Structure formats: C-alpha cells, structure tokens
Amino acid sequence: MRLIITHGIGDLARDLSKKPAMARKGFESAVKRNAQAGNAKAKAFASEQHTMFGDEDVTYPPSFTAEARTGLRWEYGPDQSIGDGSQAEGYEHGSINSPPHNDLGRSLDLQAPLLAKDAGDVVDRLFW
C-alpha cells in the first residue's frame, strides 16, 4: 500500500494562523510558572532569617505573594498589607543597621535564566 500525503500552501497558512494564540498561551504559562517559582525561592531565602523559633518579624516570609498584573506580567514579593511585609524595604536593600538581605535579588539571580530558557522552549514547541 502506498500512502501519499500532499501538503499545500493552504495547510501551511492554516497551521501558521494558530501560532499566535499558541505562543501567547505558552508565554503566559511560562511567566506564571516562573513568577511563582521565583516567589517560592525568595520566600525560602527570607525564611532562613525569620524562623518560627523566636526571631523577630516572623511573619515576614508569609507576606511573600505572587500575582498576575496581566497575563504576561506577574509580580511577586512581600505584600505590605500582610504581616511584616511592610519591613521589606529594610530587609531587601538593608538599612543603616542591617546589611541587605537581597531575598528578591537572589531569587532573580536564580530564576531569570530559567525564565529565558522557558520562553525559548515555548518558541521551540510551536514548530514541533
């Protein structure tokens, strides 16, 4: 038996017309996944220094949240309306009395390359 598959320019046009929607969905999920993972890392860094065993500002780590601004824009970090989230300024960048903790900065160091890779993978997957 012989099977002949013929692709025309119409098939290509139909396939390509689906790519923008697929790309948007892929990028949105990549940004969401990485924002949540970045928040988990930052929260973990913050937890190292604000433990439940008597350290001050013990409700600082639980104030870390990640939420969507739009589909492609996410924001994560301490929420000043939750617990000790309002202490973020002095912890993240330090103060006269305390060195910078860089919880968010360090989470970005780790997460930013992963976001770049995930974004690249979204493009790769469009054509396979």
Added chain:
Amino acid sequence: MTATNAQVAALLAMLNADLASLSTPRSAYERDDAPTSGRDYVILDISRMAGGNLRGDVLSPSRWRLTVRPVGSVTNVRALLDRCTNALEHKRVTVAGQESTGISFETESAMSESSSQVGLWSAGRSFTYAY
C-alpha cells in the same frame, strides 16, 4: 577565587579616593567600622551571587553584588550616591592583578529615615560585577 576581603579593600580604596577629594572629605566604611554617631558617610557591603564553577582554587565566572549606602541628610545622601556612582560605575575592580568586568548598576532603594535615629536618612544603590 578572588578574595572577598581584598575586593572590599579595593572597592573602599576606589570610593575613598573620590570621597576624600570633596571640599569636606568624606569616607566609605566597612559596616562594623562605620561611625555609630555622626553622619555623611558611606557603608559598603558585597556578597557573592549565584553561579560560577570552582575548579581547583579558581572560581570562574564569579559574580558579585555590591551595595553602597550613604547616610546623612537627604541632600547629602543624594550627593554621596552621585559620587559613589561616578567612582564605581563602569570601573573595574582589580585584585591581585585580576581585573573584573565593568561595574554595572543593578537597582536602588527609595531613601528612608532611620527608625532609630531621627534626621538620619539613607538609601542603598546596588551594582554587580564579575570575574
């Protein structure tokens, strides 16, 4: 691996060379050397960033984050931030003959008043570089 203390010493030398040329000379300090009273000075912190491979005693590439924190009145903090930026940005940190990449600006925090000392303001500005 580029010694951390040597890096701080080199950075402090770069900052102090510039701050000493002010009409009223100022200084940059390690955190534990900073004046407990007094004002119009700069505190320097550095820390290692993620990444790099340690082979033998060579860590490459190693990335570093430095933060300068001028302390004083609002206008003096701004002026000292400018001086620090001029003394550091796009310059290289040379330790034991090894030259870093150019120091580049990363981020900064809004200026805020010390919670313990009224009238004492400060702001942090951070930079990164690598060997």
